[in-house]
Amino acid sequence: MKFAIVVNEGPYQHQASDTAYQFTKAAVAAGHEVVRVFFYHDGVNNGTRLTTPPQDDRNIVDRWSQLANEAGLDLVVCVAAAQRRGIVDADEAKRNGKDAENIADSFRISGLGQLIEAAIQADRLMTFGD
């Protein structure tokens, strides 16, 4: 079965990203396909590579990147939400005149259409928020 996952909150502040990760991992382990993980609202903040969480805590961003690499996940950060919150890749930095970028490994920035498309392709849409 095909799943699309939506994450609406940033790392650490709310449990949304944690539960979404555990669900995604379990779905992949059960042999399902996760067609896309879409990060919306403050969820875009899961896609920065600049976090340094305490060593005795989980690294939420790295964990997503690793799962994406292992399971071939498509991690998409919403461009409109990312612009409001400062998540930037090289293209976005150039377009918006920014002198730095911060996108994490295996994340990409794209439009809201990617969410709609994933919802159409997937058999189930799972939302994790506040």
Next chain:
Amino acid sequence: MKFAIVVNEGPYQHQASDTAYQFTKAAVAAGHEVVRVFFYHDGVNNGTRLTTPPQDDRNIVDRWSQLANEAGLDLVVCVAAAQRRGIVDADEAKRNGKDAENIADSFRISGLGQLIEAAIQADRLMTFGD
């Protein structure tokens, strides 16, 4: 009278930063001193220079920077909360092995002691959160 301001949420997701800004502006206009604005929890995300909000919307980060310059405000981002969320200045980037930094103009990163110190110095502590 001396005020200390705490902002616990990031820009756009919640109104906390907006109300804190309007309160701070009004306090300064009334001749009061704002000894520090301390950004905690997701509030640290107010301190990134990488946002590009829509042109017909307010620019929350720039607005804080401008008010700080005009009124001589001390805008402090909590280092522990910032590390969890990826707000980084040059020193932090070096210390944590990051290849980029994103701190906005007039913001600085420091410890939680700065919050306690502000609460001791100020006559009133105002908290804006979710």
Next chain:
Amino acid sequence: MGAIKKFMYVNRTAPHGSVYAQEGLEVALIGAAFDQEVSMAFIDDGVFQIKSGQDTSATGMKNFSPAYQALGDYEITRLYVERESLEARGLNVDDLMPLTWEDEDDDYNEKPSILIVDSDELAQIIAGQDVIFNY
């Protein structure tokens, strides 16, 4: 892809205090281009999103509420508003924006988009959806 799906955008948060209403509306407007069968539900404080007369100027925030007027042009013409949520808040349909759409199959007559439904009806409608968006 193939078959058309029933998409519902469920709005349960008040506007302005948080961004969910605004960014939720952005999803609905973008999603309209994808030719699915789309509706929206306004439940709990979500009914305040379509309260008439919103004016954010004194807060410095953006007033996105006029964008709900565009829903009809985007062929999002079924806006279910839960009666119980309205009543609990002391609101009735006259307190809401007069959101309408033009029916091209009926000489472009303007028709109301807002459909007041009670909890039981809404429960049935929600249960009949294929995809539900929550914020």
Next chain:
Amino acid sequence: MGAIKKFMYVNRTAPHGSVYAQEGLEVALIGAAFDQEVSMAFIDDGVFQIKSGQDTSATGMKNFSPAYQALGDYEITRLYVERESLEARGLNVDDLMPLTWEDEDDDYNEKPSILIVDSDELAQIIAGQDVIFNY
């Protein structure tokens, strides 16, 4: 600076679902070094922060609840827990962690830090604070 102020950390959120409990505790522990008169209040779902037996291992999240045990060593010895909040949740003091402090003026006897107070008492205590931290 000068006079010692009465600081109160007000905890109203459940642990783990959001970070406020954890990062709020970090403020209290750091603040202990500043020699103010410190207390904490646990109200509403905040009482769940000091529920005994928390084990986050299956969630992958950090279990910060043992850090409440450190409060006594940091001389934060007055933890006011609202009786009405406990009762509404079907909890009593035996469901909470046995948080204590050693009284150096009384031969280092271990004394309970948790003080169950009713709403009216707590209202008085809150009103007597100089600085209140909220999350």
Next chain:
Amino acid sequence: MLHTVNKSPFEKNSIRTCLRLARSGSDILLIQDAVYAAKSGSEFAVDMIEAARQHNVYVLEPDLIARGLSQSCLIEGIEPVGYDAFVELAVKNDSVQSWL
């Protein structure tokens, strides 16, 4: 003491807890989504009418107007104020409690 509340009474428990723990005669300021608590005719209005008798209840007018409400919607005794009066309320009271 100044109590601020920022959450809708229909969504979250913040204002109920505020009213349980504010001593009689407190200043209470409703901001952000809490302005809905000041609206007459809702199922929460009975509690708020009583609160307006026991306390000095204010509502932040910019937030009220942002949400399409106006002075004519308000429960009697609740006073609309601007950001400047918010600052004055904070000055006037010895301490501030934010019910989030």
Next chain:
Amino acid sequence: MLHTVNKSPFEKNSIRTCLRLARSGSDILLIQDAVYAAKSGSEFAVDMIEAARQHNVYVLEPDLIARGLSQSCLIEGIEPVGYDAFVELAVKNDSVQSWL
């Protein structure tokens, strides 16, 4: 249909709205802070006992244990499940509604 709820019944209205709008016989999964709704002996337990009669109510066990609760605290008829069963519930039902 699968309904998920993630908020404490003492803090927010999410679970009340879920119970108002879930048709009889629905699958309801309590996750994150909503696991407190599954606890017996609280002032919300009466509503939840009734809900457990009308629906199939599950609680995410990792979140339950994280909060210091266990199976012995649960209202009768509420079943603890793991992440794998969460996935299975989503597979089994035709659609999912998240009450946030």
